[in-house]
Amino acid sequence: MSISGEDIEVEETKLPGIGLRHDFMTRRGRRVGVVSHRNGRRDLVLYDPDDPDACISTLVLSSDEADTLAEFLGARRITERLANLNEQVSSLHTDRLRVANGSRYDGLRLGDTHARTRTGSSIVAVVRKPEAFPSPDPDFVLHGGDVLIVVGTAEGIAGLAEILAE
Amino acid sequence: MHDGIILVELGAVIFGLAVLGRVAGRFGLSPIPLYLLAGLAFGKGGIAPLSTSESFVEVGAQIGVILLLLLLGLEYTASELVTNLRQQAPAGVMDIVLNAAPGVAIGLILGWSVPAVVAMGGVTYATSSGITAKLLTDLGRLGNRETPIVLSLLVLEDLTMAAYLPILAAVVAGAGLVSGAISLGIALLAVGAALVIALRFGRVINKLVFSGDNEVLLLGVFGLALLVAGFATELQISDAVGAFLVGIALSGKVAENARALLTPLRDLFAAVFFVFFGLSTDPTKIPAVLPAAIALAVVTVLTKVVVGWWAARRAGVGPRGRVRAGTIIVSRGEFNIVVAGLAGGAAVEPGLAPLAAAYVMLMAVIGPLIARLGDPLAKAAGRMVERREARTKAEAAVETN
Numbered sequence: 001m002s003i004s005g006e007d008i009e010v011e012e013t014k015l016p017g018i019g020l021r022h023d024f025m026t027r028r029g030r031r032v033g034v035v036s037h038r039n040g041r042r043d044l045v046l047y048d049p050d051d052p053d054a055c056i057s058t059l060v061l062s063s064d065e066a067d068t069l070a071e072f073l074g075a076r077r078i079t080e081r082l083a084n085l086n087e088q089v090s091s092l093h094t095d096r097l098r099v100a101n102g103s104r105y106d107g108l109r110l111g112d113t114h115a116r117t118r119t120g121s122s123i124v125a126v127v128r129k130p131e132a133f134p135s136p137d138p139d140f141v142l143h144g145g146d147v148l149i150v151v152g153t154a155e156g157i158a159g160l161a162e163i164l165a166e
Numbered sequence: 167m168h169d170g171i172i173l174v175e176l177g178a179v180i181f182g183l184a185v186l187g188r189v190a191g192r193f194g195l196s197p198i199p200l201y202l203l204a205g206l207a208f209g210k211g212g213i214a215p216l217s218t219s220e221s222f223v224e225v226g227a228q229i230g231v232i233l234l235l236l237l238l239g240l241e242y243t244a245s246e247l248v249t250n251l252r253q254q255a256p257a258g259v260m261d262i263v264l265n266a267a268p269g270v271a272i273g274l275i276l277g278w279s280v281p282a283v284v285a286m287g288g289v290t291y292a293t294s295s296g297i298t299a300k301l302l303t304d305l306g307r308l309g310n311r312e313t314p315i316v317l318s319l320l321v322l323e324d325l326t327m328a329a330y331l332p333i334l335a336a337v338v339a340g341a342g343l344v345s346g347a348i349s350l351g352i353a354l355l356a357v358g359a360a361l362v363i364a365l366r367f368g369r370v371i372n373k374l375v376f377s378g379d380n381e382v383l384l385l386g387v388f389g390l391a392l393l394v395a396g397f398a399t400e401l402q403i404s405d406a407v408g409a410f411l412v413g414i415a416l417s418g419k420v421a422e423n424a425r426a427l428l429t430p431l432r433d434l435f436a437a438v439f440f441v442f443f444g445l446s447t448d449p450t451k452i453p454a455v456l457p458a459a460i461a462l463a464v465v466t467v468l469t470k471v472v473v474g475w476w477a478a479r480r481a482g483v484g485p486r487g488r489v490r491a492g493t494i495i496v497s498r499g500e501f502n503i504v505v506a507g508l509a510g511g512a513a514v515e516p517g518l519a520p521l522a523a524a525y526v527m528l529m530a531v532i533g534p535l536i537a538r539l540g541d542p543l544a545k546a547a548g549r550m551v552e553r554r555e556a557r558t559k560a561e562a563a564v565e566t567n
Contacts, residue, residue: 004424014246014249014314015308015313015314015317016242016246016250016314016317016320017246017295017317017320017321018299018301018317021308021309021314024311029407035309039422043308043309045306045308046310051484051486051487051548052311052313052484053310053312053484053486053487053490054307054310054311054485054486054487054490054544055306055307055309056304058306058308058309101422104501118500139207162211
């Protein structure tokens, strides 16, 4: 059985009376595994390159120690992913724009703002206390006091704010 | 007043066991053979026979057997037992045939009665799962490829024990063919029912005994096991099987907590059981059976190695892993003594208890040593097999050219 994360083939084996073992081959050809005991103990095992059936080294960790190690192993990847995500969306802004009471759009349909064609920004949700309407369609009728959640470029959002203030 | 003397005797025995356990630990050995020796020393014909606490020790020994089997049951979930049975059945059958045969053979050679012969088959059959599990951890082999196979074999043996003990109990009780078949039928039904109940209604039973309070949980599980063991005895099934079934039926959080709570209790009473077995064995009979014990030891080391090798090869493990799998399951221990105790208590055959004691003492010492030898042996054997395979491959290449 494999519970692969990305393209890593992880093998899962039951150890009756003890728990579970997971192991996989690294890209550089070393097999590494974790034996999960039912009482929370974790053994980090490293397999022998000469004898793929045997492990040459076993590191016994309590559940707290295993958590700590996992944090060290996982932390870098999480920060990397966050950095990636930021890079991807740095040009993207979100904002909350309020439809003023007595605005000319009070009672008009969402499509009448022509927000997308005029500014390139999208209205992804409308918050009308106590509810929120995600992905409203162009026929959605606006009320004074609604809050629009918009996504777009900085200029696009500024432009939409001006339109709503008309 | 005997009260004081009982306490002094018990205290001396238990404290003595602690010292022995420490000695065994220092040499990385199982304490079981030392406990047996201690029992022999305190028993009839020994150096310092106990006088007053024998009946207390007897009940303690009985509780020891119940706890051994209860914890064995707690160790596994019903689904683990069923999957293992499906996957490893051929290796399990081979294990039974090869390892029960030497015991049965020696019983027949010595001209023993049927119950003693059946019991001796059990004495040589089962690997000590306690010693083997500890060896797997100590030698850092839990991650090894052959380890799941080894563990599966142990599971199958334990399952076989659940079916075998009631048969033995019936045979020892001198029951005829019909009543023996009936009690066997009841036992197998009970095992089957426990598996079904555990698979289907495990949650209900667990809810029944579950408690966040450790004290209540301990009393609940221990009490339930004693109750069921008692009823099982009344139904002519052995108490041990009843306790095993209780263990199987419990699972999840309850089993996990109960295991932690009951393990020290088991260790205490199991030690008492080994001492009791030693107590009721006459040490002067041992020299006479020693040659037979040594012969059995030699043969059953080999048969276990063959079974381990074959089971590992079936699962696609390499030659080295096969040697490791074979050498780690050699130890005999707790259950072999349980079997002998069940038969010996009924005084079936005067030679059975001394032979079983001598044999298990040998195997509990030899087993761990052979398991440790497994690594260098595996390297040597692995190289040999690999060379041979390479040679046949080269020869085949020459022929095709």
